[in-house]
Amino acid sequence: MKRTRGLAIDVDTIADFDARLARGARSLSGWRLRALDLSERGETLRSVDVAGALFLGCTFTPADEESARARGAVVFPSVPDVPIDTYRTALYTPSELFGDGPYLSSIDARAYAWSQHDKSRDAALAQSLHDHTISLALAQWVADRRLVGVMGGHGISRADPGYAEAALLGSLLGQTLTVATGGGPGAMEAANLGAYLSGQPDSIREKAVRTVSAVPGFAPDVGAWAQAAFAVRESVSDGAESLGIPTWHYGHEPPNVFASALAKYFRNPQREAVLLELCQAGIIFLPGAGGTVQEIFQDACENYYADESSVAPMVLVGREYWTQTLPAWPLLMALARGRPVEAHVHLVDSVQDAAELVASAG
Incomplete structure (x- = not known):
């Protein structure tokens, strides 16, 4: 959800920027301005209070950028030559990641290829900024x-x-x-x-x-x-x-x-x-291998140290699988014994039973 009112305001278009100032805004405190070309808005920027504003990947003249920083704005520059938007404000949609053409030309494929080949500090910064903004959007x-x-x-x-x-x-x-x-x-x-x-x-x-x-x-x-x-x-x-x-x-x-x-x-x-x-x-664990086992015990660790009000149900589906094929269940029960989590871990044989358990837990 884009914030358009209140203490934090997302401004993602130059039209929105101009409209807000035309309506009388004189302080940009709390504004998060993303990827705007402000190179022709120098006079406007100097006429308002920019202290507390956050400029993400915006374009300034050198003098205007220096002025904004000196007057209390936080300016994060664009990271060059990256295939993703480091300052995005929303989660991805499937259509956005896959695009309309061949998969190899999609954002998804290009981002992966770039992440594997570009090991520079700029690339590391771009990835960290991207993941941070994804967490905010999430x-x-x-x-x-x-x-x-x-x-x-x-x-x-x-x-x-x-x-x-x-x-x-x-x-x-x-x-x-x-x-x-x-x-x-x-x-x-x-x-x-x-x-x-x-x-x-x-x-x-x-x-x-x-x-x-x-x-x-x-x-x-x-x-x-x-x-x-x-x-x-x-x-x-x-x-x-x-x-x-x-x-x-x-x-x-x-x-x-x-x-x-x-x-x-x-x-x-x-x-x-x-x-x-x-x-x-809660989380339902279907049969899986190393990654799923890791997730079981990662979740178990969170629940192990949680108080009763914070424990979320854990439901393993496949009695034979989790007791014989990959016997995670005996260890999970031994770990849970005597802890608040003990009443919240379950082993069932059907997905119907798993769904009912989660529903009954509220």
Whole structure:
């Protein structure tokens, strides 16, 4: 949500800047001016109080920039030659990241390639600034929503029965909560797909799963994989919202297009911490491998040290999987024993049971 009134004001266009001053603004304190060309507004800038203003990536004449700094403004310059907006004010949409052309020319692909090849200090600064602004935008996006997390294997094929189960889970959860995932392929995509179609009959979701399963994975053609998903979105244009929090750290895996908002980070540890923290309605863990196990115990650590009022439910789906294949459950129970979290960790065999547990927890 863009702030247009109050102590903090976002000004993203020169027209808005001019209009506010024309209406009598004489102090820019609390204003956050982003990517404005102010090189022809020197006289205007000198006529107002700029102390407390934040200029992000704006263009000045050298004299005007020096004047603004001297009079108490904070000026962050543009970082040159980067493919992303370091001072963006909103989360990404799938269409924005993928664009209209070939995937290799998309913002998503170009940002990943740049992050892998440019190791300069300017690039590190740009990535840090970008991730900071993404966190600010994310905080605004989640403010009026109650989130439930779904974690699970990124490698599940769209044709795998587990994909359809994850889609069903997303659909069940999305009827009362906002679903949040890691924003990638596999179980994450399936949960976002289910959430997107949570207001539709089961037959629509089942048809959507069949549609995307025609392109079961993003290799060898990310574009074809994404297009199959966009076709589902186009067939149901009024889908429900959900959140994805992917990362360019794993940029070889594209984000899924069923999340209505994508908080894409460069720094994976920051992204993982944010994802776990936001899911106040709890997290459901579907079968997965190393990443999912890490997320289980990262979440367990947060709940281990939390007081009773702050513990969020943890639900592991797949009794045999989590006790035999990857026996995380016995360790989780041993860790939880005698702590407030003990009453909030659950092991179930079906996604229906998982959704009911989260719903009953309020």
